[in-house]
Amino acid sequence: MPSNSSTDTTGRPFSTLASARQDGPTAPGFGRRKNGFCPKPIATTSSALSRDIVSAFEGNSNLFWAKRFGKKFIGMNDLWVKHCGVSHTGSLKDLGMTVLVSQVNRLRKMNIPLVGVGCASTGDTSAALSAYCAAANIPSIVFLPANKISMAQLVQPIANGAFVLSINTDFDGCMKLIRQITIEFPIYLANSLNSLRLEGQKTAAIEILQQFDWEVPDWVIVPGGNLGNIYAFYKGFKMCQELGLVARIPRLVCAQAHNANPLFQYYKLGWREFKAAKANTTYASAIQIGDPVSIDRAVFEVKNSDGIAEEATEDELMDAMALADSTGMFICPHTGVALSALMKLRRSGIIGAAERTVVVSTAYGLKFTQAKIDYHSGEIKEMACRYLNPPVTVKANFGSEMDELKKFLSRSR
Numbered sequence: 001m002p003s004n005s006s007t008d009t010t011g012r013p014f015s016t017l018a019s020a021r022q023d024g025p026t027a028p029g030f031g032r033r034k035n036g037f038c039p040k041p042i043a044t045t046s047s048a049l050s051r052d053i054v055s056a057f058e059g060n061s062n063l064f065w066a067k068r069f070g071k072k073f074i075g076m077n078d079l080w081v082k083h084c085g086v087s088h089t090g091s092l093k094d095l096g097m098t099v100l101v102s103q104v105n106r107l108r109k110m111n112i113p114l115v116g117v118g119c120a121s122t123g124d125t126s127a128a129l130s131a132y133c134a135a136a137n138i139p140s141i142v143f144l145p146a147n148k149i150s151m152a153q154l155v156q157p158i159a160n161g162a163f164v165l166s167i168n169t170d171f172d173g174c175m176k177l178i179r180q181i182t183i184e185f186p187i188y189l190a191n192s193l194n195s196l197r198l199e200g201q202k203t204a205a206i207e208i209l210q211q212f213d214w215e216v217p218d219w220v221i222v223p224g225g226n227l228g229n230i231y232a233f234y235k236g237f238k239m240c241q242e243l244g245l246v247a248r249i250p251r252l253v254c255a256q257a258h259n260a261n262p263l264f265q266y267y268k269l270g271w272r273e274f275k276a277a278k279a280n281t282t283y284a285s286a287i288q289i290g291d292p293v294s295i296d297r298a299v300f301e302v303k304n305s306d307g308i309a310e311e312a313t314e315d316e317l318m319d320a321m322a323l324a325d326s327t328g329m330f331i332c333p334h335t336g337v338a339l340s341a342l343m344k345l346r347r348s349g350i351i352g353a354a355e356r357t358v359v360v361s362t363a364y365g366l367k368f369t370q371a372k373i374d375y376h377s378g379e380i381k382e383m384a385c386r387y388l389n390p391p392v393t394v395k396a397n398f399g400s401e402m403d404e405l406k407k408f409l410s411r412s413r
């Protein structure tokens, strides 16, 4: 909930957002206090040039003005990226998991016989679950699809002492198994069909409104897999509308990978018939899900926010990630899916050049270094890797370095 302090929910001051806005897009009422408890952005004394650098790189807020990406690639001046992966275990799931594990802790203290907390995961949920359970001394049990999550994600529950089952199936298979087991056994299910998760995750939506001083963005784009995230954003925005903090909610876009796009297919066919499908391999591995548990909630969200479902092919999502990284971001492939959806919606004119748009970045980029290495090595089968930037191997002598440097400088002129 909004607080009286001049910090966001991660405890960071709002100064960067304020400085970005002074020199950036102007929105009516920005900086105006509509509500007594809304923190006023703090003005900084930095120069115009350093203001851009500060807003883009110093990271005092997790809401970044994507100035260069917006202007250079899609002709937008009011594009923002909400970096939800700048958090303890590196993903949006932290927000929901603190709430859920706190509640389980309370239940156990009330002698409710819960032997542990369990989840199926494509990597981020299990990382968050294991960290908070370890802190509360509660056993955590995680079901992971074998060889389908990144090394950086796998190491998190292992290091946090979770009981990790690596199962020879996909995420949907793991999800079915953990659901059966939690019916038979007093293990508390921590996936996003549990509304406690959504209660925590919806705070990201509230925080976006607070960071914009309760000016509602036109669009918010969220990558979608199990589909709890997008519904949590809807819930957060809707709650603020119902409380009278804002008059409307943003239009929400659920962005899916083409290889795992059941919501997109359902939307495209006019909601005629939902078909769960086996998800194909995608670099956006955290959303490689063919039978999302929150499908009904997501459909409700799309319909009630005048929303859209969009998709991105492997080429599109990896190129979008590379373009974003080239402007100083370091995003995960799922954020690449969301940016790629935005690029399509800009091209088709559905999202206008002046419309304030927030892209939700769900996880920290360093969790997905292998995807980036594959891309920049240019060795992905049948992928053009249009923006690859491989290191140049060169002999250790002055002449060779000078030659390569001159080539580089002539290209970048």
Ligand SMILES: N[C@@H](CCOP(=O)(O)O)C(=O)O
Pocket (backbone or CB within 6 Å): 093, 119, 120, 121, 122, 123, 124, 125, 126, 190, 191, 192, 193, 225, 226, 228, 229, 286, 287, 293
């Ligand atoms: N991407 C998720 C998949 C599970 O989703 P959840 O929100 O239902 O927990 C993950 O990180 O495991």
